[in-house]
Amino acid sequence: MSFFEVAVNAPLPQTLTYGPPEFSPVPVPGMRVLAPLGGRLVTGYVLAVLDEAPEGVEVRRLAETLDDEVLFPPEHIPFYRWLASYYHHPLGEVIATALPGGIDVRSSLCVRLTEDGREPLAALAATAEASSPSWLARLLEAGELSAAATAAARRRPKEQRLLAGWERKGWVSVARGLSTAQVRRKTEAVLSLVPDAGAAPLKPSERRTLELLRELGGDRGPVPRRALTAAYGGAGAALAGLLRLGLVRQGERQVYRDPFGETPPFFPPPEQLSPEQEQVLRQLAPAVDSGGFTPFLLHGVTGSGKTEVYLQAAAAVLAQGREVLLLVPEIALATQLEAQFLSRFGERVALLHSGLSPGERLDQWLRILRGQAPVVLGARSAVFAPLRHLGLVIVDEEHESAYKQADGLRYHGRDLAVMRASMAGCPVLLGSATPSVVSSHHARQGKYTPLALTRRVRDQSLPAVEVVDLGHSERLIAEPFFSVILAEALEKNLAAGQQSLLFVNRRGFASSYMCRDCGHILRCRHCQVSLTLHRGRNRLLCHYCGYSLPAATVCPQCRSERLAGLGIGAERIAASVATLLPAARVARLDSDSAGDRREHLAVLKAVRQGEVDILVGTQMIAKGLHFPGITLVGIVWADSTMAAPDFRAEERGFQQLTQVMGRAGRGEMPGRVIIQTHRPEHHIIQLARDNEYNVLFEREIALRRELGYPPFTRLINIKLSGPEEAEVERAAQAVASFAEAHPACRGSNPVQVLGPAPAPLARLRDRSRWQLLLKGGDLGRLHQLARAILHEARPTLRGRELRLALDVDPEDMM
Secondary structure, X not given: OOEEEEEEOOOOOOOEEEEOOOOOOOOOOOOEEEEEEOXXXXXXXXXXXXXXXXXXXXXXXXXXXXXXXXXXXXXXXXXXXXXXXXXXXXXXHHHHXXXXXXXXXXXXXXXXXXXXXXXXXXXXXXXXXXXXXXOHHXXXXXXXXOHHHHHHHHHOHHHHHHHHHHHHHOOEEEEEEEEOOOOOOOEEEEEEEOOOOOOOOOOHHHHHHHHHHHHHHHHHOOEEHHHHHHHOOOHHHHHHHHHHHOOEEEEEEEOOOOOOOOOOOOOOOOOOOOHHHHHHHHHHHHHHHHOOOOEEEEEEOOOOOHHHHHHHHHHHHHHOOOEEEEEOOOHHHHHHHHHHHHHHHHHHEEEEOOOOOHHHHHHHHHHHHOOOOOEEEEOHHHHHOOOOOEEEEEEEOOOOHHHEOOOOOOOEHHHHHHHHHHHHOOOEEEEEOOOOHHHHHHHHOOOOEEEEEOOOHHHOOOOEEEEEEOOOOOEOOOOOOOEHHHHHHHHHHHHOOOEEEEEOOOOOOEOEEEEOOOOOEOEOOOOOOEOEEEOOOOEEEOOOOOOEEEOOOOOOOOXXXXXXXXXXXXXXXXXXXXXXXXXXXXEEEOOOOOOOHHHHHHHHHHHHOOOOOEEEEOHHHOOOOOOOOEEEEEEOOHHHHHOOOOOOHHHHHHHHHHHHHOOOOOOOOOOEEEEXXXXXXXXXXXXXXXXXHHHXXXXXXXXXXXXXXXXXXXEEEEEEEEOOHHHHHHHHHHHHHHHHHOHHHOOOOOOEEEEEEEEEEEEEOOEEEEEEEEEEOOHHHHHHHXXXXXXXXXXXXXXXXXXXXXXXXXXXXX
16 A cells, blocks of 8 residues: 655645545645544645555545546756755644645534524524623524634634533534635536437527537537537527537536736837847857856846846747746736736736736636646746746746745745746846845855846936935925926926826825824734825724724824824825826726736736826836836835844835836936935935946945845844733743854854844734844854754743744845
8 A cells, every 4th residue: 555745735844644635636746635633634635655654653544535637747846845844844734835825625623503502592692792702692693603713712712612512502503614714726517429329300590500519620629518508599408409419529628717808908029139138148048058157247227128128038938848937026027027028928928916816816827837838927826837848937026025935935026037947947037226235145146147237228227316405495385295397297297298206105185194282103903014195995993904094084092083193194195186286197007006917917007008197106007017108206215215223224125216216217218316305315226326336236245244134144033922911021031042042052153142122113913022033154053053953942932922033034124
């Protein structure tokens, strides 16, 4: 009998061994299975077939094989194992993260009301309404709680004890069921003629249906039933007779949901490349032609034609019968690049990003897995695309922190892209107008091969930049967020029939809401952050947990109704522009205004077609987008780009300013940029104005060398959280003491322990947060200490709902 190594989708650090299922086909590596775990069933992933089971282990049989074909390539299993080891994350959860969402199957508990319990629980709800669980009314009304509601109740100790007592009394029963996958493959009914079928007397409608089936099918294979009934209204009734006579057979086949919506605009290839583009492609050609892992860093100024380099390199790889993976940091960039890649490669392109519906994402995954889409374009999670013959990996805007996953499996998409290329033995091309300091250091040290595009295509000039000192420049009285200089520039640009872009680094209408009588700032009741006013929704919103209040509220401190919004956001700037220039067609692009992919595409299309005069937005419009009609860029308040408590804050401020400035003057007309700031003398403002990337790099690398930050060391952030701050603090102190006593923190090149301290955002979603930082130059010792904290220190921590998580190579210290 064969045995199977399985990684289950559960927080287990090790894989498990199972026997074959009794009433289901035998699985192979790359398939999903339903596996018993304790008293429940969970989705598992087959990693290997074993000849024998480990000694002394009781082996249970798998319950069911869930797939009839592999769902992930078996050759990707070493990549998943490396991920689990490097990021200290359970292997089964790594694979679940990699696969399309909504396809898991697991058993779950469900609370059901019994006849004996209906009367006493109704009386309890009536007499103890304030103290009874919030879900009791739902249980009485529906007769049961959903699996999710049951799980939530069982996670709270008080409610778990309550349910156990009611179960003993026979008032409720707790039953186990199987939750089915939320997303399934889409199929359609198809019809075909039965060859050599005998003759039979037919009705006119049946003869017409047969003729139509021959006409639509021919050599093209089965005909969709809906196409037949659409072409002839009588076909539906006629088919019943034809199927009964055996003249026609009906089957089903999988169809793919269309992720593109309306047809994207067509972008023809340029008539000729710039000399620098040709030089870069010549440097890439040997690695593309011969294969082998070679990392490149392409530093190209904004508008220098990096996308065309990607397209040309991808075409060369496809000509060799290999595959291409292109990552972008955000969906906004994916939607623009998909039009260019579709124009060049057509149906060979697949998309993978969170803007797709779960069904669309599953379909795209299967197209890639079956070799039907050798070009994959997507955001961070596309790094897991099931490509089997990878020939080139491209990471656009490689400096972006958006490549880092913030929770769960906290991976970095760029770093995984480099590892995938290394394991696949193919080149990887990292591109940016403002490369990360770490990547530039690698290029200068010879770890990456540097490539450069120093000029814009067609010899376009970089935009002229003007810095406006908000402390000393005249501002509009009616619209104080606009200097007279910026307001006049917007008016002139509008009169000239040219487009403008305004960048503001915050969502909403006002970043805080203050009582005019007592000065109290309204805060989220679950997080230690101020609520943001969203005037379009007429609500105050927490951007971290989603808690909201009506804007027409009273001060909780003094009960005053005199409340006012303070600060700026994209919504407020868009409203101010509409007031300032009522004739202008103003659009806004941020995560509030473009809640789904179609809204997002509609705004981009309107800008591209000249139907928008002024585009206002957040980081979504700050990078990569190419709008030739935009000649003026206004940065409303540059100071907000450099305010984070992070050693990378100045690097990111420079990158964001440079990227936003690069949206101006990408067409026939020259561009102009106006930067509004209270700190015009700040070196980041001046370096961005003068496009002095190399000066920024030398300054940053000297500081990091002196202070011992990446790229000279590596970091792991230990995050602890829980509902009680005192318990979280005690746990953080205990972990720090354990770490400092560990051998990795002694001897030569020891690991440093910084902290513990409260996180800058000290409370989120009703959980207090503390953290400590491990810093070291020896990666092996750093991971040795991290493993010890997870497996030795974490089990000893005591506290209600206390959580400890590791963030390897953190990007966000908040």
